[in-house]
Amino acid sequence: MLGTSARLLRLLTLLQTRRSWTGSELCARLEITSRTLRRDVDRLRSLGYPVQSTSGVAGGYQFGAGSELPPLLLEDDEALAVSLGLRTAAAGSVAGMEEVALRALAKLEQVMPARLRRRLSALHASIVPLARSGPTVDAQTLGTLAQACRDNLRLAFGYRGNDGAHTDRQVEPAGLVHTGWRWYLVAWDLGRADWRTFRVDRVESKVTPGATFFPRPPPEGGLAAYVSRSVSLAPYPVRARVLLHAPIAEMAKKVSPSAGTLESVDAGSCLLHAGAPSLDALAVWMSMLGVEFEIREPAAAREHLRRVGERALRAAGVKARRRA
Numbered sequence: 001m002l003g004t005s006a007r008l009l010r011l012l013t014l015l016q017t018r019r020s021w022t023g024s025e026l027c028a029r030l031e032i033t034s035r036t037l038r039r040d041v042d043r044l045r046s047l048g049y050p051v052q053s054t055s056g057v058a059g060g061y062q063f064g065a066g067s068e069l070p071p072l073l074l075e076d077d078e079a080l081a082v083s084l085g086l087r088t089a090a091a092g093s094v095a096g097m098e099e100v101a102l103r104a105l106a107k108l109e110q111v112m113p114a115r116l117r118r119r120l121s122a123l124h125a126s127i128v129p130l131a132r133s134g135p136t137v138d139a140q141t142l143g144t145l146a147q148a149c150r151d152n153l154r155l156a157f158g159y160r161g162n163d164g165a166h167t168d169r170q171v172e173p174a175g176l177v178h179t180g181w182r183w184y185l186v187a188w189d190l191g192r193a194d195w196r197t198f199r200v201d202r203v204e205s206k207v208t209p210g211a212t213f214f215p216r217p218p219p220e221g222g223l224a225a226y227v228s229r230s231v232s233l234a235p236y237p238v239r240a241r242v243l244l245h246a247p248i249a250e251m252a253k254k255v256s257p258s259a260g261t262l263e264s265v266d267a268g269s270c271l272l273h274a275g276a277p278s279l280d281a282l283a284v285w286m287s288m289l290g291v292e293f294e295i296r297e298p299a300a301a302r303e304h305l306r307r308v309g310e311r312a313l314r315a316a317g318v319k320a321r322r323r324a
Contacts, residue, residue, distance in 0.1 A: 004040075007032065011040050015051065020062040076116055083108055083120050135201035137183050142176070142200060144207045145185055149173045152212050155187070158205030159198055162235060166204065171196070172213045177227040179258045184231070186223045188216055195219045197230040228257040229273070236275025240282055240301060245269050245292040254289055271296075279304040 007030055014021060014029060027037050041051050041061060052064040074082065086105040109117060148155050156170050171187035174195075178184075183200040219226035233239055244251050248262050248270035255262060260274030276282035283305045286293050295301045 008040055008043060011037075012044060012049065015044075015049075015061065015063055020060045022060040026061065079108065079112060079116055080120060080123070083112075084123065135182065135199075137200040141203055141207055142183065144209070145173060145200065145203075146176055148207075148209050149175050149185075152215055154190075154210035154213055155207055156210060157203050157207045160202045160204050169198070170210075171198075172216065174215065174218060175223045176200070177224050179227065179231065181258070184227050186219070186226055195226060197227050224257065225261065228261050231258050232260045233273065233275040236277055238276040238279060238282055238298065238301070240272070240274055240276060240295060241297040242272045242274070242286060243269060243294040243296055244272055244289065245294075251289070251291070280308070283308045 010030060011026065014026060023034055023037060027034055030037070030040075032040075041053065044051050050064040051061055053061050083105060086101045086108070109120065112120065145155070147153075152172075154170065154172055156168070159167055159169050161167065170190045171185075172190065173185055173187040175186050176183060177186060177197075185198040185200055185203075187196060187198065188194070189196040221229075243265065244262075245268065247268060248264040251262055251270055251272070255272060255274075260272050263271040263273065265271055274282075274285075276285065279301050282295075282301055286295070286305075295305060
């Protein structure tokens with residue numbers, strides 16, 4: 001049987017790994033009686049851990065919100081994941097998080113055992129962050145949006161569109177999507193009665209939470225797929241549908257979700273839905289994918305691609321074959 005200190009640490013770890021535990025489950029895991037469990041829970045509460053308990057058939061124990069953040073117990077892989085996440089946040093796209101992330105990282109590394117510090121040092125030595133020049137988002141705004149998504153609260157805010165025009169929006173937020181470069185809010189726009197994506201860095205005025213709402217079914221394919229369609233098609237004047245003669249798994253490595261969406265056709269081909277600023281840009285991009293392809297739409301792109309190909313042949317000193 002575990003000693004009191006070891007048992008408390010074990011109990012603390014269990015409470016942090018799952019949202020709720022029944023008393024019988026905890027007693028079985030710790031090999032203790034229900035009386036000892038209640039005494040251990042009281043000890044944790046005296047140390048500042050907000051352990052809540054409920055009685056009845058569906059009762060049990062779980063962590064609640066406290067006035068202060070208590071110490072956390074992390075497994076080795078969890079500690080490494082948190083550390084890498086903090087290092088990424090220190091060079092990330094959320095404004096004001098750099099110094100905070102570095103302070104948290106220093107605290108975590110200070111209490112790490114030597115074996116983890118060595119592994120972490122090797123990982124950090126191999127990671128060279130690329131300097132970012134893109135837009136950053138306000139951490140407080142991001143937190144407010146995330147909380148509204150979680151609690152199903154309507155939001156009001158000012159927004160600057162692609163054309164620079166300012167509009168006032170009232171929305172029912174569904175979730176946040178990070179493309180690796182930008183943050184997007186997916187929400188039902190009450191004024192337009194449709195789903196919309198909002199770049200968080202373009203939210204201009206204070207975000208004001210409102211009344212609760214009943215969540216709607218998400219857009220087709222889920223939030224990430226909706227953002228992918230929105231950012232890869234909607235902003236561009238040319239919208240293309242291209243058959244790629246390669247498996248979808250292979251093309252997924254070459255086409256990011258922010259560049260286009262892929263749809264499997266069969267084992268050896270897939271359909272690409274994407275946008276481009278011009279027919280020239282589309283022709284160049286398709287040629288750079290390194291696979292055979294057929295442009296299904298728009299029809300004008302096929303003729304444009306033929307002319308581009310003929311110019312390329314002439315530049316290479318090859319006489320283009322005349323069409324019949």
